[in-house]
Amino acid sequence: MARTGRPRGFDMDEALDQAMHLFWEHGYEATSLSQLKAAMGGISASSFFAAFGSKEALFRTVLDRYAQTHGQVVAPLHDPALKPRDAVEQALRGSARMQTDPAHPLGCFVVLTTANSSPENRHLQTLLATERQRNRDGLRACVERAVARGDLRADTDVTGLATVLDGVLVGLATQARDGVPLSALDAGITAALGVWDAHAAPAAARKRKAA
Amino acid sequence: MARTGRPRGFDMDEALDQAMHLFWEHGYEATSLSQLKAAMGGISASSFFAAFGSKEALFRTVLDRYAQTHGQVVAPLHDPALKPRDAVEQALRGSARMQTDPAHPLGCFVVLTTANSSPENRHLQTLLATERQRNRDGLRACVERAVARGDLRADTDVTGLATVLDGVLVGLATQARDGVPLSALDAGITAALGVWDAHAAPAAARKRKAA
DNA sequence: TTGCTTCTGAACCAACCGATCCATATATTA
DNA sequence: TAATATATGGATCGGTTGGTTCAGAAGCAA
Numbered sequence: 064m065a066r067t068g069r070p071r072g073f074d075m076d077e078a079l080d081q082a083m084h085l086f087w088e089h090g091y092e093a094t095s096l097s098q099l100k101a102a103m104g105g106i107s108a109s110s111f112f113a114a115f116g117s118k119e120a121l122f123r124t125v126l127d128r129y130a131q132t133h134g135q136v137v138a139p140l141h142d143p144a145l146k147p148r149d150a151v152e153q154a155l156r157g158s159a160r161m162q163t164d165p166a167h168p169l170g171c172f173v174v175l176t177t178a179n180s181s182p183e184n185r186h187l188q189t190l191l192a193t194e195r196q197r198n199r200d201g202l203r204a205c206v207e208r209a210v211a212r213g214d215l216r217a218d219t220d221v222t223g224l225a226t227v228l229d230g231v232l233v234g235l236a237t238q239a240r241d242g243v244p245l246s247a248l249d250a251g252i253t254a255a256l257g258v259w260d261a262h263a264a265p266a267a268a269r270k271r272k273a274a
Numbered sequence: 275m276a277r278t279g280r281p282r283g284f285d286m287d288e289a290l291d292q293a294m295h296l297f298w299e300h301g302y303e304a305t306s307l308s309q310l311k312a313a314m315g316g317i318s319a320s321s322f323f324a325a326f327g328s329k330e331a332l333f334r335t336v337l338d339r340y341a342q343t344h345g346q347v348v349a350p351l352h353d354p355a356l357k358p359r360d361a362v363e364q365a366l367r368g369s370a371r372m373q374t375d376p377a378h379p380l381g382c383f384v385v386l387t388t389a390n391s392s393p394e395n396r397h398l399q400t401l402l403a404t405e406r407q408r409n410r411d412g413l414r415a416c417v418e419r420a421v422a423r424g425d426l427r428a429d430t431d432v433t434g435l436a437t438v439l440d441g442v443l444v445g446l447a448t449q450a451r452d453g454v455p456l457s458a459l460d461a462g463i464t465a466a467l468g469v470w471d472a473h474a475a476p477a478a479a480r481k482r483k484a485a
Numbered sequence: 486t487t488g489c490t491t492c493t494g495a496a497c498c499a500a501c502c503g504a505t506c507c508a509t510a511t512a513t514t515a
Numbered sequence: 516t517a518a519t520a521t522a523t524g525g526a527t528c529g530g531t532t533g534g535t536t537c538a539g540a541a542g543c544a545a
Contacts, residue, residue: 069540069541069543070541070542070543072541095531095532095533096532096533096534097531097532107537108533108534109535110534111535112535117533118533118534119529127524158531204528
């Protein structure tokens, strides 16, 4: 079922990637239509409008794309098949590696693109805030699951542990953007996981729970 | 020596506070001159430029003001008279309390106001990045000093510990803005300080060092 | 070739951006 | 009162913003 009509004059995938990079680096509002058009193969305004609907619609498309690709680094948080500590470590290390990858702008799209915006774009701000809340909930769920499994002691401060891990996770965005090298971020993550291990239940308790 | 000439028709202090709140909440670029003028007592454009020089000059003035007031919460990091761990704890808890204070916008001015901006304002971005680096250096200095004093074990991973504390510190900005309550942030800080304590040297070693 | 679809370039819109100029108003100092 | 110094209101600058419309060219299937 080949599509009829004149084929698109630009590469859609590449255009979306370029748009993503612009939003990623400069944020939603600071990225102008002309920048987007220029970066997307120099397409015209009408092509832009026909293909994407509006600047905001493009942003939502790009956000989806990000979530399906780079954003997958936090997917382990929502995978109940993983051991909680492994899920957390994978999410943190994966985020650090992704956010310092020179192949694209530094830091995290979800944290940075609407960090500041005008009141008329509050709905976009809350859209990304919701996304961050998902990670926060995922981290907390991991900690709770670890306590339930007996991996962590029953008296573990769930809120405290989940909040540190979330702080480190969202902190990565600013640190990466500021040029903190991946090696330092990894060392920080190792230190943060030390908090987890400090609350680890003795093997005996874990066995007891498993039985 | 009273100043000659027609007196200002608006309260300078209050105007600067209002401008700070606008920048704080919406960021540098997303805050327009008309918003600023309206918030600063409905002053005219000429009054604005006569009093502050330009939007950017106003921003720098406001940034100084912030550093001298709210920003003082991180001053302990640079106070060698404090015990390193106390300095870190005071800075973290003070930041959390300040950033969740409903008397002004949530989060941290230094982290949020230029989180995203156009290329032509890169110098402002780097200005704030320098400020963040100061905190990063301060945290590292605290950790190094603690090792030198014998408070922390000699084999402590200085980079890892400093990075995790910095991550928590800059992470506060996003967490506070997302509405994470102060109680949770405080619990997170307690947990983060657990990393420090896990590297604490036994009292015997500390005494040996002091002798 | 005939339809049909989609893309393209150019022109256009009202609104807003930060910034500047000038004439006027209001205060202190001599 | 005269001289001086500063602040004010209002008009206005050129440029850019995001968003839209339209006539026509370009490609594909039948």
